[in-house]
Amino acid sequence: MPSPAYLLKRVDFIFKDEKDWKEILKNSINRPAHELINELISSELKGRGGAGFPTGLKWKLTAEVDDSIKYVICNADEGEPGTFKDREILSKVPLKVLTSMAVCGHVIGSKEGYIYLRGEYFFLQPELNKSIREFKDYCNEINFDFTIRIFMGSGAYICGEETALFESMEGKRGEPRNKPPFPSTYGYMGKPTVINNVETLAHCYTIFEYGSKRFYDLGVQYSRGSKLFSVSGDTPKPGIYELELGMSLVDFVDEFGDGDTKAVQVGGASGFLVPRKGFRETTIGFQGKLTGISLPTGGSMMLFNSSRSMYNVLDNYLEFFREESCGQCTPCRVGCQQLLNGIKAVKRGEKNALYLNKLMRLTETMQYTAKCGLGQSVANSFSAIVENFREEMIY
Amino acid sequence: MYPVTELIKNLADRHGRERRNLLPILQGVVEQEKYLSEYSMIEIARELDLPASEVYGTATFYSFLEYKKMGKYIIRICKTITCSMKGKNQIIKTIEDMLKINVGETTPDGNFSLLQTNCLGFCHKAPAMLINYEVYTDLTPEKVREILTNYINKKGREE
Amino acid sequence: MINLTINNKKLQVEEGTTIFEAAKLNNILIPHFCYMENVHQIGSCRICVVEVEGGKTLMASCVTPATEGMIVHTNSERVRDVRKVIFELMLSDHPKECLSCWRNQNCELQDLGNLIQLHEFRYEGAKSKDVIDSSSPSIVRDSSKCILCRRCVTVCNEIQGVGLMNPHHRGFSTFIGPSEDELLGESVCTNCGQCVLVCPVGALKEKDSTAAVWEALYDKSRTVVVQTAPAVRAALGEVFAYEPGTLVTGKMAAALHQLGFDYVFDTNFAADLTIMEEGSEFLERVTNAFNTKEKNHVLPMITSCSPGWIKFMEHRYPDQLAHLSSCKSPHMMLGALTKTYFAEKMNIDPAKLFVVSVMPCTAKKFEITRPEMFSNGLADVDAVITTRELGRMIKDAGIDFRSLEDGEFDSPLGLSSGAADIFGTTGGVMEAALRTVYELVTGRELPGIKLHIKPLSGLNRIKTAELKIENPLPAYSFLNGVTVKVAVTSGLKGAAELLEQIKNGTSPYHFIEIMGCPGGCISGGGQPRPVNDAIRTLRLEAIYREDEGKLLRKSHENEDIQMLYRDFLGAPLGHKSHELLHTVYAQRSKN
């Protein structure tokens, strides 16, 4: 019996019109920095780019660093398979994002912002530039010194990783840096930098518009507010939906599944694969002390029905990682490739099923030793698929 | 269309000659030329006072900065999971049949190159592809044939 | 100070210390691979990971700073497990052909294997690359063995400022080298071999010339002459397990005789000769500058005995070539003299002479192929082998090096002064030149303890000194009161800095010594591995000991040199000198 669909709470903040942006900008930059930071902290907004770092704290840490040059960067690299909501934000409500960037500039003491836009979204540029000009004109009008520019990517998923993104903006190969130091002290051009996902900035706008309480009241403990979900795969209604955080995966599948959902990939290829038997105990949000499993996501929800071969799915993911790895560290550069070779060998019967266990050891090593989130996250879907769909891997 | 040496100089004048201006310059060259020839890379290196090998190393990191000669229209079919599930192979087959080239090749007249790429961010409208910077979604073999026919005709009209 | 715990030991370290360094200071060794102290710390191989309590992942100890209260485990089950897997991954993309690999038994990957102890290869799979580039006369690149540690990248970019070795492409297809189709032999590579020196495996190696040398030695119709550079004697011992900094001059000469060389000469002889020629050239330029009205002088003058540096200059500053001294490098001078002066004297057909140079340097393999280095259609030098190659030949010949009795160099091209010895280290050429020039100008000995100019020695990148001329001899009265400014650098990044000054017209110097390799020839690209600053310092001290141990300390007092001018060359910068000892340079393109 399907659970009632109203358990999924649709929200409409992000795409609500942006007509009041001038007022919000003017009001916000007249508020002291600490007040804005506290507003964000009490909203409990966490980054929507995947890692879920508290946004208020990020701004606060960067504001505290003493430096005359700082940067605000909007991460619009959106490369995670199954994610397509940032583009929608930038085409429908770009001024919200620009406003939040400028407010961030006010808070941390920065006069320069960049939008790192993935090369695939080249076509967004003309419109976005128009908004940027409109925005700049208004800033000039009110004597507020903040300049936003677009920096185009050129087709590299890893450049969504914040430090790789800085390297890329500096004109180099997009290879992640060692952390520490973190962006709040050493970011773009070695300067203190706030980097936020497009959607995070859009939520900031909501918070500046309505106050933190309206945001905080949505969602559940540790996972406050709403989130955009990019729904794709075997679903009758693919698209972008703003939903309250903390929903159960069962409800999600009831709403979006095609009645035959075998597994859901939460958070894209680098996220978590949940097989049918896990739907009930899984909620969507950030890890906390909630019962059951709570999965973070950049918003990608891909549904697979029973006609899909999970071997093919994994093969496709590994191919993706093998190509998109920056190639810097051994576990990821070589690991992705040998995992791919490994599952092919098992499928062809050149290695026996026990070899899958050895490959699991390999993904575990990647999880613990890879230099950045890309290599570390390969284990997520690999182990879920191999553990739950073992027969499909072999036969 | 500028001769490439002049183009590079103009781009450097516009963006600057620091290392951090390298990507926009590479992109500018690719926008016009569709790829970075060895000559362009050496010119860029000279213009920015960088070792050529660093320019090459940076360019080859990015999948949109092609370094092999490309056609006037670069077709990039998404091959990531959703597009793959929703029939990208048929789309590729259709294009291969129509243009008589395989993935990775360019038509002899130098008009089309066929490549695959990773997720384009249109999974809800899979399968998807790019032709240069234009996105095409919800592809079916019929639709692709129509799109390509348009390009071929457009090409014909331009000449 | 920071308090932390490693393997249950409570430690205190300075702020900014990495976990790796903290452990090392306290005698806890963490296996590592890509790390090179103070030079290359990028955290890419991940072999050095350790467990930090409370961390979600393990940490690369070589790049993670120790923080207050940190509790670290370097040998937990998890750490040892993953280390093994990472090592297996490295090997899965590596041809395991140790027995036919020239790095066998001298390979850092093997050393790591010794620590980690594998008993199976679980992750065999794809291999990423297999290009072998042997286009360069100096260096061979075998990408199949490259482990992507990127040490060569750091050295070629950060230290040498050449920027040729770089990562290309991405993911599993990443490779390190010049760009895809570019051959080393046709590139801007200076052939310095610093990358070869730091490569932990068999991916970068010197082009082997031992085969040609063996062939010449076996050919009874040839007279085979060998010469050895000053820096070789300070490092060759390391191949035979001597402590770094052990001088093995006598044993080296003995081994060369045993190998069957007909004459064993000392490049040092030609170093003294270089001082005579280069010193005279400097005086000529200075005289032009201070004594004549027409300002056609080109100062500063820059030394020219380092062929890696020369090629760098030709690519980067082709419009500044006039600053280079026109002197050939010492071994080329000696080669030219061997085929003329010596051949005449001994009545040997020069075409039957085969001259071998044993050098600390890979660039000298390139140098002998330059068209300028042929006189009368004959190559001045026929083959260059590095210190490492000589070590291999000695071993191959079954010579028990450690038990050799000391031998001697042969005359007439064997006697040398202490000034020649210090050619092997950064600052040495300058000091040697000033010992002679100062005395020629003033009639007095160079002031300074034991004839040394302290500020010019050591491993700092750019070193400078000033020397005020007072009461010169009458012939040089125009120099009275002039302060001569000199600078010394080693490593090409420093060279570029000094050249930029010259280009901008802001260089305050009259005379500059540049050596291509950091530290000078003692750590040239052909020297035994490993090389780090501690070992550089030991070798450098050995060189100064050799100098101070000699009675003859100044080039112009070398009697064999005086005889050479008397009997054969005439005067410094004379017609014969120009023909045999001086050269010209080529303009090359920047990329």
Ligand SMILES: Cc1cc2nc3c(=O)[nH]c(=O)nc-3n(C[C@H](O)[C@H](O)[C@H](O)COP(=O)(O)O)c2cc1C
């Ligand atoms: C491999 C990888 C890819 C990433 N891609 C993106 C991306 O496309 N967009 C994004 O906003 N964050 C991405 N991130 C996360 C960023 O590193 C960073 O955490 C984020 O931009 C911070 O913004 P937030 O706090 O607003 O989420 C990626 C991280 C990794 C490890």
Ligand code: SF4
């Ligand atoms: S984990 Fe992968 S993407 Fe990240 S640094 Fe290592 S090789 Fe690069």
Ligand code: SF4
């Ligand atoms: S590089 Fe080392 S491990 Fe590799 S084949 Fe040579 S000796 Fe063996």
Ligand code: SF4
């Ligand atoms: S020999 Fe020197 S210049 Fe040539 S690649 Fe190696 S480090 Fe660079």
Ligand code: SF4
């Ligand atoms: S060539 Fe040698 S030094 Fe360079 S990356 Fe490869 S293994 Fe390391």
Ligand code: FES
């Ligand atoms: S998978 Fe093709 S657009 Fe995302």
Ligand code: FES
């Ligand atoms: S030694 Fe630390 S990562 Fe290589």
